[in-house]
Amino acid sequence: MNIAIIYGGRSGEHEISLISAAAIARAVGKNHSVTLIGITKKGEWYLQDSEEYERICKEQDSPLTITEKPENAISVIPAGKKNAFRTADKTLSIDVVFPALHGTYGEDGTIQGLLDMADIAYVGCSTMSSSLTMDKEKTKLVAEASGIKVVPYICMKRCDLNDSQRYDEMFQRAIDTLGFPLFIKPCCAGSSNGGSKAQTPKEFSFALMEAFSWDDKVLIEKAINAKEVECSVTGNSVTAATGSETDSVKAYIPGEILPTHTFYDFDAKYNDPDGAKLKIPADISADMIETVRSTAVKIYKAMDGSGLSRVDFFIDRDTNELYFNEINTMPGFTPISMFPKMCGEAGLDFPQLTNLLIDEAVSRHSEKSKLQTSR
Numbered sequence: 001m002n003i004a005i006i007y008g009g010r011s012g013e014h015e016i017s018l019i020s021a022a023a024i025a026r027a028v029g030k031n032h033s034v035t036l037i038g039i040t041k042k043g044e045w046y047l048q049d050s051e052e053y054e055r056i057c058k059e060q061d062s063p064l065t066i067t068e069k070p071e072n073a074i075s076v077i078p079a080g081k082k083n084a085f086r087t088a089d090k091t092l093s094i095d096v097v098f099p100a101l102h103g104t105y106g107e108d109g110t111i112q113g114l115l116d117m118a119d120i121a122y123v124g125c126s127t128m129s130s131s132l133t134m135d136k137e138k139t140k141l142v143a144e145a146s147g148i149k150v151v152p153y154i155c156m157k158r159c160d161l162n163d164s165q166r167y168d169e170m171f172q173r174a175i176d177t178l179g180f181p182l183f184i185k186p187c188c189a190g191s192s193n194g195g196s197k198a199q200t201p202k203e204f205s206f207a208l209m210e211a212f213s214w215d216d217k218v219l220i221e222k223a224i225n226a227k228e229v230e231c232s233v234t235g236n237s238v239t240a241a242t243g244s245e246t247d248s249v250k251a252y253i254p255g256e257i258l259p260t261h262t263f264y265d266f267d268a269k270y271n272d273p274d275g276a277k278l279k280i281p282a283d284i285s286a287d288m289i290e291t292v293r294s295t296a297v298k299i300y301k302a303m304d305g306s307g308l309s310r311v312d313f314f315i316d317r318d319t320n321e322l323y324f325n326e327i328n329t330m331p332g333f334t335p336i337s338m339f340p341k342m343c344g345e346a347g348l349d350f351p352q353l354t355n356l357l358i359d360e361a362v363s364r365h366s367e368k369s370k371l372q373t374s375r
Contacts, residue, residue, distance in 0.1 A: 001095035003032045003358060004085065006111070008039040008066050012193040012214070013102035018063035020333035021100035022056045025064070027351045028098065029053065032358070035092060037074055037085070038066030043105070045074035047087055076118055084118035096361050097122040098354075100333060103189060107330045108134035121365035123357045124307040125329040126238075133303050133327045136187045136219050143324045146302040148295060151221050151314060151323045152178055155187065156208070158216040171208075174220045175201065181223040184208055186215030197223060226314035226323070228257040229282045231296035232331075232342040234353075236306040236360055239367045246359045249300060251293035251311075253345040255338055256282035278338055280345045284315060291322060299324060306364055307357055310339045 005028065007021030008014055025034050036048035046068050056062050075086045085092040097120055099111050109131030115122045125133065133139050137155040144150055154174050160166045174182065184207035185195035194214035196207035211218040232252040240247035258277040281289060296311040303309075310331035314323040331339040335350050343353050 001032045001358070001362075002035055002093060003028050003096050003098055004035045004037055004092070004094040005098045005100055006037045006039065006045075007064055007100045008041070009101045009103075010039070010041060010043045010105045011101065011103040012189060013106070014041055015063070016332060017100055017102050017106065018065070020102065020337070022062065022064045023334045023350070024098060024100050024354060025053060026057060026060070027354045028358070029057065030351050031355060035094060036064065038064065039101070039105075040066055040068060044068065045076075047072040047074055047085075047092070076114060078117045079119050081119045084120050094120060096120075096358050098358070098361075099124060099330065102330055102332070103193070107328070108188060119369075121361045123361045125303075125305055125309065129304045129306065130329050133305075133309070133329050134188050135217075136185070136326055137217060139303070139327060140324075142302055143299060146298060148299060148302075148324045149321065151224060151325070153219055153221045154178065156218045156220060158212065161208075161212055171201075171204070175204070178220065178222040180204075182207075183219075183221040183223050184211050185219050185221070186211045187217035187219050189214045224314060224323070225317045227282070227284070227317060228259070228325075229254050229284065229292055229313045229315055230257065230338050230342070231255075231292050231311045231313070232308070232339050233296050233300045233305065233311055234308050234343070234356060234360070235300075236364050237301040238304050238306060239364065244363075246356065246363055249297055249305075251296045251300075252342045252348070253280055254282045254284070254289055254292045254296075255280040255342050255345075256284070257338070278341065280338075280342055288315065288320075288322070295322060295324065299327060303327060305329070307360055308339070310342075 005021050005025050007017045009017055028034055034053050036052055037045055038048055039045050056064060071088050077084050082093055083091045085094055097115055107130055109127045112127040112130045116127055140150045156170050160170055180199055182198045194211045196210055198204040198207045231254045235249035236247040237249050256279040292313060299311050300309055310328045312325040314325055340350050340353055
C-alpha cells in the first residue's frame with residue numbers, strides 16, 4: 001500500500017510533528033510505500049520529493065523538513081478517494097493517510113473532516129471524536145456524564161473576558177471555590193501550550209491572558225498533589241467485530257510522568273532533555289493499574305474513539321483517588337514518546353504498532369463505505 005504521511009501544520013506543535021512523522025515514516029516504509037506531504041505554518045500543503053524520505057532514513061535522528069516547491073502544491077478533491085491528492089501535473093494514488101499532526105488543525109477534526117469529504121481511509125479518530133476530545137471542557141462533560149471523576153474546574157469564555165463585571169465574578173469564584181494553586185490552560189491547545197500554574201491572584205490574571213492568546217475558551221482547574229499517569233489505547237470502539245485483533249479496543253501498560261519542572265509544561269516535554277522521566281509501568285499498585293486501564297477504555301468508548309489515543313490521569317497522592325485529565329487522539333509518536341513506549345511494554349513494537357493502525361484505518365473506512373448516504 002502507498003501511505004501518505006501528512007505532517008507539520010498550523011499548530012503550536014508544528015516542530016513536534018516533524019519529529020513524530022519522521023519516526024512514523026521510517027517504520028511505515030519497512031512494509032509500505034511512503035508519500036510525504038508537508039503542511040507549512042501558513043497551512044500550505046506540498047508534496048515532498050522522494051529524496052526527503054531517503055534522507056531521514058539515512059539520518060535516523062533527523063526530523064522531517066518541508067520544501068515549498070510551487071509545482072508540488074497539493075490540492076484535495078472531494079470524493080476523490082485514492083486519487084484525492086493532486087499536484088499541478090500529476091494525481092497521487094494513496095491508499096491510507098497517516099495524519100501525523102498534533103494539536104490545532106491536526107487533532108481537532110478539521111483534517112479528519114477533509115479526509116472524510118475526500119472519502120479516503122485515514123489513521124486515527126473520526127471527525128466527531130477528534131473534535132470532541134480536542135475540547136477539554138466538552139471532554140470533561142462527557143467523562144462526568146459517564147460517571148468518571150474529573151478535577152474540579154471552571155470554564156471561562158472570551159465573552160466572559162470581554163464583560164468586566166462577569167470576568168471579575170468568575171475570577172473571584174475560581175479563587176473561592178477552587179483555591180490556589182490553580183492550573184490555567186486553553187481548552188483546545190495541545191502540549192501544554194498556553195498553560196500555566198498560578199499561586200497568586202496576580203499570577204492567575206497573567207495566566208488567563210496567556211491562555212486566551214491561544215484560544216477563546218480557557219479551563220481553570222484546581223491543582224492537586226498528584227501522580228501523572230498515562231495509558232495508551234488502540235482499536236475501533238464503534239464498529240469493531242467481536243474477536244477482531246485489528247479493531248478490538250485494547251489498553252496497554254500505564255506509564256508515569258515524573259516532571260522536574262513545576263509541572264509537565266511544553267519545555268519539560270520537548271526542550272529540556274531532563275524535563276521529565278518516563279516510568280513504565282507506573283509506580284502504582286496492580287489493582288490501580290487495572291483500574292487505569294479499564295477507565296481508559298471506558299473513556300475511549302465514551303468518546304467513540306478509533307485508531308489510537310493516549311488517556312491521561314491524575315492519581316491524588318493524599319487520597320489515592322483517580323481523576324481523568326484529558327485524552328490525546330494523536331499523541332507524540334517518536335520511538336521514545338510515551339504512547340509507543342507503553343505499547344512496546346506490552347509487546348507491540350513500533351513497526352507493528354504503525355501496521356496495526358494502518359490496518360484499522362482500512363477496516364474502519366471499509367465499514368463506513370457500506371453505510372447508506374442517500375435514498
